[in-house]
Amino acid sequence: MTGLGIIAGGGELPRAVAQSARADGRAVFIIGLKGSLDENEPWLQAFPHEFASLGAPGQAFKSFRAASVTDVLLAGKLDRPRFSDLKLDAKGVMLLPRALKAARQGDDALLRFVVTMFEEEGFHAIGVAEAAPGLVCSEGDLGRLGPNDDARADMARGFAIVKALGALDVGQAAVVCEGLTLAVEAAEGTDRMIARIGTLREALRGTPENKRGVLVKALKPTQDARTDMPVIGTATLEAAAAAGLAGIALEAGGALIMDKQAVAGRADALGLFVTGVRL
Amino acid sequence: MTGLGIIAGGGELPRAVAQSARADGRAVFIIGLKGSLDENEPWLQAFPHEFASLGAPGQAFKSFRAASVTDVLLAGKLDRPRFSDLKLDAKGVMLLPRALKAARQGDDALLRFVVTMFEEEGFHAIGVAEAAPGLVCSEGDLGRLGPNDDARADMARGFAIVKALGALDVGQAAVVCEGLTLAVEAAEGTDRMIARIGTLREALRGTPENKRGVLVKALKPTQDARTDMPVIGTATLEAAAAAGLAGIALEAGGALIMDKQAVAGRADALGLFVTGVRL
Numbered sequence: 001m002t003g004l005g006i007i008a009g010g011g012e013l014p015r016a017v018a019q020s021a022r023a024d025g026r027a028v029f030i031i032g033l034k035g036s037l038d039e040n041e042p043w044l045q046a047f048p049h050e051f052a053s054l055g056a057p058g059q060a061f062k063s064f065r066a067a068s069v070t071d072v073l074l075a076g077k078l079d080r081p082r083f084s085d086l087k088l089d090a091k092g093v094m095l096l097p098r099a100l101k102a103a104r105q106g107d108d109a110l111l112r113f114v115v116t117m118f119e120e121e122g123f124h125a126i127g128v129a130e131a132a133p134g135l136v137c138s139e140g141d142l143g144r145l146g147p148n149d150d151a152r153a154d155m156a157r158g159f160a161i162v163k164a165l166g167a168l169d170v171g172q173a174a175v176v177c178e179g180l181t182l183a184v185e186a187a188e189g190t191d192r193m194i195a196r197i198g199t200l201r202e203a204l205r206g207t208p209e210n211k212r213g214v215l216v217k218a219l220k221p222t223q224d225a226r227t228d229m230p231v232i233g234t235a236t237l238e239a240a241a242a243a244g245l246a247g248i249a250l251e252a253g254g255a256l257i258m259d260k261q262a263v264a265g266r267a268d269a270l271g272l273f274v275t276g277v278r279l
Numbered sequence: 280m281t282g283l284g285i286i287a288g289g290g291e292l293p294r295a296v297a298q299s300a301r302a303d304g305r306a307v308f309i310i311g312l313k314g315s316l317d318e319n320e321p322w323l324q325a326f327p328h329e330f331a332s333l334g335a336p337g338q339a340f341k342s343f344r345a346a347s348v349t350d351v352l353l354a355g356k357l358d359r360p361r362f363s364d365l366k367l368d369a370k371g372v373m374l375l376p377r378a379l380k381a382a383r384q385g386d387d388a389l390l391r392f393v394v395t396m397f398e399e400e401g402f403h404a405i406g407v408a409e410a411a412p413g414l415v416c417s418e419g420d421l422g423r424l425g426p427n428d429d430a431r432a433d434m435a436r437g438f439a440i441v442k443a444l445g446a447l448d449v450g451q452a453a454v455v456c457e458g459l460t461l462a463v464e465a466a467e468g469t470d471r472m473i474a475r476i477g478t479l480r481e482a483l484r485g486t487p488e489n490k491r492g493v494l495v496k497a498l499k500p501t502q503d504a505r506t507d508m509p510v511i512g513t514a515t516l517e518a519a520a521a522a523g524l525a526g527i528a529l530e531a532g533g534a535l536i537m538d539k540q541a542v543a544g545r546a547d548a549l550g551l552f553v554t555g556v557r558l
Contacts, residue, residue: 080459082482104432104458153383157447164443168436170460174449179383180359181449184463187479196475200466203361 003027004131005069005123007060007114008049009036009076013128013231015043016258017075020132022047029067031060036079054114055086057095061121072123073131074115077189080107106169108222128229128256135260139252142260142274143267147247150178151214151273155249157181158216159279166220172230175245177205177213190217190236197243206244211271213245218279219254233258234266237274247273254279282306283410284348284402286339286393287328288315288355292407292510294322295537296354299411301326308346310339315358333393334365336374340400351402352410353394356468359386385448387501407508407535414539418531421539421553422546426526429457430493430552434528436460437495438558445499451509454524456484456492469496469515476522485523490550492524497558498533512537513545516553526552533558 004026008014014037018028030049032039039051048067052060064072080103088096095117102113115125129136147155154176161174161181171185175197182205185193194215197205206212217230232248232255240248247267250257257263257274267274283305287293293316297307309328311318318330327346331339343351359382367375374396381392394404408415426434433455440453440460450464454476461484464472473494476484485491496509511527511534519527526546529536536542536553546553 079480080483106458106460161444161447161449164447165440165463168440168443168460170440170453170463174465179385180466181385181447182466184444184449184465186453186463187459187461187483188475192475196467196471201358204359204466 002070003029003068005064005067005072006030007072007074007118008032009074009078010038011077011231012233012235012258013256014076015041016135016233016256017073017128017132018043018047020134024132027068029064029069031063033076033078035081036077053086054081054099055092055096056089057117058089058091061091061118064123070124071126071131072118073126073128074111075128078107078111078114080110108169108220129253135256135258137250137252137255137257137276139276139278142257142276143264145247145267145271145273147214147249147273147275150212151246151249154178154214155216155277158214158249159218159251159277162216162218163221163279166218167222169220169222172220173215173217175213175215175243180204182213190215190230191239194236194239194243194245197245206246208241208244211244211246215240215245215248217248217255218251229254229256231256231258232263232274234262237263237266237270237272241270241272245272247275250274250276252276252278281349282308282347284343284346284351285309286351286353286397287311288353288357289317290356290510291512291514291537292535293355294320295414295512295535296352296407296411297322297326299413303411306347308343308348310342312355312357314360315356332365333360333378334371334375335368336396337368337370340370340397343402349403350405350410351397352405352407353390354407357386357390357393359389387448387499408532414535414537416529416531416534416536416555418555418557421536421555422543424526424546424550424552426493426528426552426554429491430525430528433457433493434495434556437493437528438497438530438556441495441497442500442558445497446501448499448501451499452494452496454492454494454522459483461492469494469509470518473515473518473522473524476524485525487520487523490523490525494519494524494527496527496534497530509534510537511535511542511553513541516542516545516549516551520549520551524551526554529553529555531555531557
């Protein structure tokens with residue numbers, strides 16, 4: 001098997017993908033994105049890696065080639081750069097006009113541009129589903145619990161909202177509780193969106209003692225599954241429990257679960273459901 | 280002119296409507312909604328008023344009739360009741376099943392139900408545009424400043440998002456900054472949505488020194504303009520300025536501005552635009 005190059009942004013996904021791919025026997029080389037991934041992440045030390053900025057991709061191309069990387073994968077949260085602050089290398093100067101144009105079209109367009117940039121250098125862009133198939137959410141309940149009728153109605157509403165928003169390249173997540181949309185994700189990210197549920201009046205939402213409402217995550221229709229699939233992990237589950245939610249519903253085949261066994265165990269312990277729905 | 284009955288929820292809108300209608304020469308009687316409007320609001324003392332809960336509308340009907348009210352208007356934020364906590368009068372008991380059904384269909388359906396409840400008692404439901412036409416946003420710039428090309432592109436995107444969300448009865452507002460959707464409103468309300476812009480990384484947003492991004496508010500397609508038109512006032516403007524936004528864009532004919540003169544003056548002083556767009 002040839003080498004897998006991971007262009008790694010923030011969050012837990014790059015670690016999960018790197019560890020899963022290595023467990024499958026692949027050689028992994030990581031380019032951390034400056035400003036998006038912390039250079040001192042402990043897990044990084046177990047992998048050959050270096051850091052690059054979006055404005056200076058030349059060195060990344062060279063390093064991937066030196067490490068016999070053929071397949072590349074973009075994983076994790078990409079912090080939008082301030083283009084005026086970017087230090088550019090020769091490749092970066094050439095690519096900048098297209099990068100600026102893509103950035104103006106939204107997050108997905110920018111991510112697609114980064115992927116295209118590597119493809120034009122001869123790398124083969126793959127998605128997480130291919131690099132680490134064990135992370136992809138499948139259909140049905142992950143733990144012991146499943147959604148009740150209220151939760152199913154909220155899930156249907158939540159998926160409709162996320163797909164409508166996704167078509168406009170807004171977010172991947174929403175929280176619905178008994179017909180009322182409590183929160184919709186935009187640039188703040190899922191964790192902070194969940195955190196604000198707990199600040200709403202208690203009449204609108206559940207509590208850890210009386211769980212109500214569902215976090216829904218799904219792939220944006222505009223989204224390239226190679227770049228930015230929605231992800232949950234145990235931290236998402238803990239946040240959902242603290243916010244009084246009854247469970248989490250994901251698009252089967254369109255979302256990732258980091259460490260399924262741990263998530264299933266915590267879901268059972270906390271009394272939440274985690275379920276995959278084929279849309 | 281016959282009496283105007285205002286069913287008043289929270290926020291500044293009920294005051295603005297009551298004062299505007301009285302300035303136009305109408306007799307005004309106010310029913311404050313318990314739990315939504317503070318019983319000690321100073322402005323209330325200038326008007327005949329009493330408080331009622333959604334579960335006990337019988338007294339409200341009687342009081343409106345005693346005050347020769349013919350037209351009724353629902354204005355302000357309605358805090359969703361916990362139906363299990365409601366104390367019911369005879370009318371409330373009869374209406375409860377329909378109220379519960381409406382509540383499950385979302386906020387707009389619940390508001391429409393409250394309006395219908397008064398119409399079935401023989402009152403004529405009117406909207407703010409009719410009760411206080413001076414508050415309705417018109418087309419064009421309110422103050423000296425107008426949107427530049429970046430802001431116009433963000434406005435177009437913002438209106439598309441708000442209309443798509445509105446069709447699903449989610450929110451009435453969004454913030455877009457150079458193509459990126461920074462925040463979308465759900466149950467938290469516009470003020471808290473704006474406040475979180477300031478907590479995003481500075482690369483994504485503007486600052487009071489370098490203003491970028493636009494707050495967009497528009498009528499939901501599902502929305503009954505008699506119940507819940509989007510509103511701004513000087514407080515919205517101050518929040519937008521603090522969050523580094525360049526301006527506010529409203530749907531002309533589909534949004535309200537409390538105290539246009541004050542908003543225009545503050546907008547000029549803060550260096551923001553406030554503009555109405557015919558959609």
